[in-house]
Amino acid sequence: MERGRISAAQVAVLSFMAVTATSLLTAPTVASSVAKQDMWLSPILASTVGFLIVWLLVKLNQAYPNQTLIEYMKKLLGRPLGVTIGLLYLLFIIQTTANVLRQFTDFIKMTFLLTTPALVIAGSMILVCALIVRGGVETVARFATLLLPVVVVLILMLYMPTIKDINAHNFEPVLSEGMTPPLKGAFRLMSWVPVFTFMNFYLPFVSNKRHMLGWAFGSVAIFTVILFVTFIFVYAILGDATPIYVYPFMVLARFISLTEFFEHLESLVMMVWVVEIVIRITFGLFSASIGLAQCLGLPQYRPLVLPISMIMVLFSYWGITNVEFVFSPEIVMYYLTFGLLLPLLLYLASLMKRRFGKQQKDTEEKGEYAV
Amino acid sequence: MQPTCRTLLTLLLSAILLSGCWDRIEINDLAIITAAGVDLTDNDRIKLSVQLFVPSPPSSEQSASGPSSGSTNKTVVRDAIGIDMADATARLQERLSRKVFWGQADVFVFGEKLARKSIKEPLEFLTRHPHPRERANLFVSDGPAENVLKWNTPIERNSAETLREMAILQTGLNVSILQAIEELSEEAHTAVLPVVHILQKDGESSPFISGSATFKDLRMADRLDTSVTRGLLWLRNEIKSATITSPVPQGGGGIASVYLFHASSKLVPSIKNGEWRMRVVIDATGNLNENTSTLDTTKEPNIVKLQQNFKRTLQKRIEETVKIAQKSGVDYLGFAEQFYRHYPKQWNKSKKNWDEIFPKVVVSYDIRLVVARNGLTGDNKTLQQSETP
Structure with missing residues (x-):
């Protein structure tokens, strides 16, 4: 179905860039609305879940090296149940990716292109992503690696001039209400971290699987660091005003004034945002396409890419009247169910099956489930 | 389909997108606001006055007109009355031939009467609207804000620029929208804004920053004179x-x-x-x-x-x-x-x-x-x- 081979490092870069995408712009608001000045601790707490998720995925991948979550779910839970849950899982991928598309369109429509029809913005974005995904897993992974320096340079360009505006006193008092607020903040961040589960669709194509666990942990670690640094910068400069802005990162960029000459840097935010969103959507689109093909037992996934793209554009409007929906705490449970609970259950099932299977076919060769 | 045919078709199809510059706007279709003043009218309505920068491109007639070709850029002040800021902006748009553009507005002046009532109205608009910048300076004026905007300055390009430069020199306060919002969301819910006072001398008016106005719960509470404001700057660690x-x-x-x-x-x-x-x-x-x-x-x-x-x-x-x-x-x-x-x-x-x-x-x-x-x-x-x- 897919003959491409990618490296563990590429998967790591792709994953953390995809997960960072929307969190960069809106996560500070979400976290600070509950954790206030202790919000910088939230990404660190949230990262534990991220580490758990990637550990589960890599372990499952070691048990079933050449299969994605959809395939080994069919094997573990039996065909009818596996396909049903698989379809639900794909719906989750499509819907969350569609949410990201919606956030992107809304951001562009609100701040830059006010009269351009939303369909044109969403359509041109998804078209680019569909083309990348049709290029195969290698294109998807390399695209992220290719654009990594661009994003890094642009983000540094946004942070560096703001250093002089930093007010470290904004973080006082530290942990005045104990660990509860940062934990709540970490919980709210769970609408980003579980996106790491999409990684399972890329793991079968990794050529150097020995290093996968290290790179996967590195991916979560870098994501945590980026979020942590962003939170520090945003709260050190915006202070108590952080929760009132929907896009604090954007406010930060607009606030930059380096010697009254280097101003109006919001276009840089736009560039970072577009690049990151492309990566996030390709990340989801490839997962959904290959997942659906495997779920339905099709020989090819490429013909599915465009139809799924169209479904995503539709999903970015259906049922979402206002984008604020994306920030609701309820959606966190949705993310956690598919992002954390499903891999966890599958892992437990694989452990049980291995033990059970061993007793049954003790005399048979045990090649398949070697861990 | 032949590969060449396919390429041609793609090129032709992409031409459809070329017509779609929905957000294209020419600079001479924009009413660039450099400063805005917000006043309260007698029947509790918002009076929005804006200082517009009218760029006039160099034309052949101009060079013929002689030595006065130096600065032909004019500053125009227009106003409109509305129920709130957004409404006043809409009313203002009716009176202008160009589209209102807030992106370059660096100075916002609140009239004293409005400040005494509440600055909630304008601040809410300025933070929610995507165009006004967070670094724009806020001022309170003694008397109507409109007068400050109308003032023609001899040194700088317009009064907005003058006020901004004065604020940056830091002999008085220099408060941006973001700072004001930040202070208002802190524990005490107070803020301090610099006051623009218009000095009348020999029939000539020259506004300057004189003292400050203190705000409690978005309402102007007190008026501080220059020396008290200096003391305040010491306490706020803003003395340069x-x-x-x-x-x-x-x-x-x-x-x-x-x-x-x-x-x-x-x-x-x-x-x-x-x-x-x-x-x-x-x-x-x-x-x-x-x-x-x-x-x-x-x-x-x-x-x-x-x-x-x-x-x-x-x-x-x-x-x-x-x-x-x-x-x-x-x-x-x-x-x-x-x-x-x-x-x-x-x-x-x-x-x-x-x-x-x-x-x-x-x-x-x-x-x-x-x-x-x-x-x-x-x-x-x-x-x-x-x-x-």
């Missing part, structure tokens, strides 16, 4: 440079001045036995600017004496501000935030009674002022002898 002049009783009744080029301050709160205390720690370094006293500045002990005098004057200046603030009961000094940061538990307990606690906070001062250099002259005997009868 200052000149302190103090009489020298030890030196035959002369006067001495110091120019402080480095200054920083810190508020250190403490709560002991239920008594709320605030220590103001100030660190300043400067050069001697003028000395008409008989003290010989080449001698170390005399410098120490001068420093003592300067310290006393500085302390008096700050004390006065603290006294006025405590009397009014509005905590614009940032004490509440400091107590919250250092004593979050006690603060949360007595947050509700802050208005009663604040006037009773005991303030002490810890000033370190160093006269680092004496200027180009040492013991200036010549001038002092000629003065003595």
Whole structure:
């Protein structure tokens, strides 16, 4: 179905860039609305879940090296149940990716292109992503690696001039209400971290699987660091005003004034945002396409890419009247169910099956489930 | 389909997108707002006046017109009345041939009458609307804000630019939208904005920043004069440079001045036995600017004496501000935030009674002022002898 081979490092870069995408712009608001000045601790707490998720995925991948979550779910839970849950899982991928598309369109429509029809913005974005995904897993992974320096340079360009505006006193008092607020903040961040589960669709194509666990942990670690640094910068400069802005990162960029000459840097935010969103959507689109093909037992996934793209554009409007929906705490449970609970259950099932299977076919060769 | 056919078709199809520059707008279709003033009318409506920058492209007629081709850019002031800011903007649009553009608005002036009622209306609009920038300066004007905008300045391009430059010089306050929002969302819910005063002299009006207005819960509470505002700047650690002049009783009744080029301050709160205390720690370094006293500045002990005098004057200046603030009961000094940061538990307990606690906070001062250099002259005997009868 897919003959491409990618490296563990590429998967790591792709994953953390995809997960960072929307969190960069809106996560500070979400976290600070509950954790206030202790919000910088939230990404660190949230990262534990991220580490758990990637550990589960890599372990499952070691048990079933050449299969994605959809395939080994069919094997573990039996065909009818596996396909049903698989379809639900794909719906989750499509819907969350569609949410990201919606956030992107809304951001562009609100701040830059006010009269351009939303369909044109969403359509041109998804078209680019569909083309990348049709290029195969290698294109998807390399695209992220290719654009990594661009994003890094642009983000540094946004942070560096703001250093002089930093007010470290904004973080006082530290942990005045104990660990509860940062934990709540970490919980709210769970609408980003579980996106790491999409990684399972890329793991079968990794050529150097020995290093996968290290790179996967590195991916979560870098994501945590980026979020942590962003939170520090945003709260050190915006202070108590952080929760009132929907896009604090954007406010930060607009606030930059380096010697009254280097101003109006919001276009840089736009560039970072577009690049990151492309990566996030390709990340989801490839997962959904290959997942659906495997779920339905099709020989090819490429013909599915465009139809799924169209479904995503539709999903970015259906049922979402206002984008604020994306920030609701309820959606966190949705993310956690598919992002954390499903891999966890599958892992437990694989452990049980291995033990059970061993007793049954003790005399048979045990090649398949070697861990 | 042939590959060439396919390429051609793709190219042709992409041409469809070329027509779709929905958000294309020419610069001469924009009404670029450089400054906006918000006033309250007699029937509680918002009066929005804007200063527009009208760029006129260099044309052939202009060069023919002769020497006055230098600056042909005009500044125009227009106004509109509406129920709220958004409504007033819509009304304003009706009166303009160009599209209102907020992206370059660097100065927002609130009329005093509006400020006394509430600045919630304009601030909400300015933060929600995607165009106005967070770094734009906020001012309150004595009298209607419109007059400030109408003023034609001789030095800078327009009055907006003048006000912004004055604010940046930091002789008074320099408050951006973001700063105001940040302060209002802090524990005390207060903010301080600089006040623009229009000086009438010889039939000519020249606005300048004179003092400040304090806000409590979005409503203007007090009007501070220039010297009290300077004291406030010391407390807020926003002093960049200052000149302190103090009489020298030890030196035959002369006067001495110091120019402080480095200054920083810190508020250190403490709560002991239920008594709320605030220590103001100030660190300043400067050069001697003028000395008409008989003290010989080449001698170390005399410098120490001068420093003592300067310290006393500085302390008096700050004390006065603290006294006025405590009397009014509005905590614009940032004490509440400091107590919250250092004593979050006690603060949360007595947050509700802050208005009663604040006037009773005991303030002490810890000033370190160093006269680092004496200027180009040492013991200036010549001038002092000629003065003595």
